[in-house]
Amino acid sequence: xxxxxxxxxxxxxxxxxxxxxxxxxxxxxxxxxxxxxxxxxxxxxxxxxxxxxxxxxxxxxxxxxxxxxxxxxxxxxxxxxxxxxxxxxxxxxxxxxxxxxxxxxxxxxxxxxxxxxxxxxxxxxxxxxxxxxxxxxxxxxxxxxxxxxxxxxxxxxxxxxxxxxxxxxxxxxxxxxxxxxxxxxxxxxxxxxxxxxxxxxxxxxxxxxxxxx
DNA sequence: ACATTAAGTGATT
DNA sequence: AATCACTTAATGT
Numbered sequence: 227x228x229x230x231x232x233x234x235x236x237x238x239x240x241x242x243x244x245x246x247x248x249x250x251x252x253x254x255x256x257x258x259x260x261x262x263x264x265x266x267x268x269x270x271x272x273x274x275x276x277x278x279x280x281x282x283x284x285x286x287x288x289x290x291x292x293x294x295x296x297x298x299x300x301x302x303x304x305x306x307x308x309x310x311x312x313x314x315x316x317x318x319x320x321x322x323x324x325x326x327x328x329x330x331x332x333x334x335x336x337x338x339x340x341x342x343x344x345x346x347x348x349x350x351x352x353x354x355x356x357x358x359x360x361x362x363x364x365x366x367x368x369x370x371x372x373x374x375x376x377x378x379x380x381x382x383x384x385x386x387x388x389x390x391x392x393x394x395x396x397x398x399x400x401x402x403x404x405x406x407x408x409x410x411x412x413x414x415x416x417x418x419x420x421x422x423x424x425x426x427x428x429x430x431x432x433x434x435x436x437x438x439x
Numbered sequence: 440a441c442a443t444t445a446a447g448t449g450a451t452t
Numbered sequence: 453a454a455t456c457a458c459t460t461a462a463t464g465t
Contacts, residue, residue, distance in 0.1 A: 376453070399445065410454060415446060431445060431462060 230256050230332065233279045237303045242348045249342070250277070254332040259325045266323035272312035274333040278304050281329030282390035286322045286406075295371075296383070296406045298363040299326065299390045307360035310353060314340065327391055377417045379407060381426060388436045396434045 231251050259265055268288055283300040300306060308321050342349040370379055387396045404411045421427045428435040
């Protein structure tokens with residue numbers, strides 16, 4: 227049994243039937259990325275869809291001025307909803323995807339994803355379920371931006387980041403956080419200081435330890 | 440020792 | 453919450 231099949235079974239085996247796993251293994255290409263690599267850029271044409279085997283990917287939106295905003299994270303067993311709509315609709319990507327950790331994924335040619343929809347029931351539910359999950363996360367992101375104050379957004383951001391990296395120490399700078407949350411570094415520094423005083427985090431240079439998970 | 444980068448802070452809008 | 457201006461601390465050369 228190939229390495230790819232093992233990884234597929236481990237992450238998608240409970241969702242997809244065996245024949246489909248075999249098909250994926252036949253046409254899919256295993257790829258790995260290092261941390262902090264851009265794997266999808268805004269306006270890229272998508273030619274294949276990724277199935278995440280391990281690691282985490284950060285999905286960002288960018289405005290006209292080039293300012294970024296984190297929408298959500300993808301983890302193992304997930305796929306990117308953007309590619310789904312891109313593959314079906316032949317449009318360009320409206321988001322950017324950057325690896326948060328080292329990542330392994332399988333690229334499936336976009337032709338297959340449409341074809342399988344009619345053939346495999348499990349594939350259909352997987353795609354719909356993914357869409358639904360991403361939609362939920364998107365709504366959550368909107369709620370967070372619209373209704374939460376910056377300090378709550380920040381703490382949630384740190385917890386999310388600690389969660390997807392499986393490490394309560396987040397390696398980042400105040401500058402990076404401010405870009406992800408679309409605010410200024412000074413604001414982040416102040417709020418982080420406040421969170422530290424509330425015993426929720428511990429601050430270090432280039433890293434932050436999240437205490438309350 | 441000097442330059443660069445990260446982080447802390449008061450004051451102003 | 454954003455911006456400016458400035459300080460302090462850590463790190464690289």
